[in-house]
Amino acid sequence: MSELTGSPGAAASDDAIPAPSGFSFENVHRNAMIDQMNNSSAGGVGVGASAAAAAGSSPGYLPMATKTGTTIVGLVYKDGVVLGADTRATGGSEVADKNCEKIHYLAPNIYCCGAGTAADTEKTTEIISSQLELLRMNMGGVQSRVVTACTMLKRMLFRYQGHISAALVLGGVDATGPHVFQIYPHGSTGKLPYTTMGSGSLAAMSVFETGWTEGMSEAEGVELVKRAILAGVFNDLGSGSNVDTCVIRTDGTTTLNRGAVTPNDVKPLRDSIRRSDMLNMRPGTTAVLKSEFSAAKRGGVTLADVTVTEMET
């Protein structure tokens, strides 16, 4: 019961500790100072309605966390699961990464799409992936189960009471069959035959609700996932660029298709830009009047400079 009452991260102690061992609480002090700066400026900050936004409405005191505004989806089909994600990462209203990877590896048979704060989704899935591998080693190599990953993720997220902003679509195939789970930042989970998350989830869900049927083929499943993500890419400002898909099959094979659909390829646009010829000058444009070569003076330490002293035991 004390697990529920305890909160993560005890307050920092200001006593000088001679040897730096154990946890470092420097960031607690830094965060307190930032809070103080924020609260003293303009009498308190009005935070926007979205719980996921960092307190960034004050001018530049807090760096905007890079978020995956995002459309992520997962569905179960006849012989496995298909996961899909867009590839846009935003920092505020700017696109920070046009082609980031939102489908994370958890186990050979389990992958996880992540929406929310990019660092949180990346690191959370890495931690659980590591725990799953250790568990496989300790348990004699038995394949990881999707519910195991789900439970590990929800326990960690609940412990952090929603401060880890990671909304996940977990999918995989194990001995009990194909499964898709949705996991929310506060630690609640839901098991569904198909699900969508992220800012583009409503656009994607409309496609799923129209098109999903039980026992689809792989081609149908992948096509539906692509259409769902494209709905988010084109109709949601927080999602964009390409579609990544991941098919995990009951026969044990997995196909991670990075850039399955690339409707926003920027290369043709860049190639059509006419730049000044000064940037592409041929060698020989400038006349060479005289050439002179001399051996470079070799400075620095060589083996000749090393003096060997016998080690005293």
Next chain:
Amino acid sequence: GTTILAIPFPGGVVMGADSRVSTGTYVANRTSDKIAQLHDTIWCCRSGSASDTQALTDYVKHYLGQLAVETGRSPTVKVAAHLMRKLCYENKDNLLAGVIVGGWDAVDGGSVYNIPLGGSCIKMPFAVGGSGSTFIYGLLDSEFRPGMSREEAHDLVKLAISHAMARDGSSGGIIRTVVVTEEGNAREYVPGDQLPFGP
């Protein structure tokens, strides 16, 4: 946003719930399962924060399993309810959870305990909770009689939840029920287009 309900009958208990999980105005899961099993014949209906109630359910399930092994007998519904109450009360500042614990045991037969937000625990002739419960107090007060049969209790659970779903925006989807008796548990659901009452 939820409607949860539990009505005991001679020999057991009927647990019922809607299936809507909403984040703001969006329905995140329209077929969720809000009736969780705590032990062989002890179940609980969850309302409030999904993450909090899922975590609570996992804790109590774990403790009851341990207790069963240590004492060599099935725990009673009263014990399950009091364990749940202890967690809800002692962590009341950090939790948003209203649960109804119900089930069958050899000591009290079918029984129902209501554990609302603050962490109080009251044994009741029937219990209802969640945002949709406000709309069906009148219906339940008029239709409920002590000592109803299994079928009557089951029908009343489904009727009452339909009425709540019709009036409460945060309740909807399908009606899930579990009939708990000494012999075991019978899980059923009523699809959203076959509700006893509705538009």
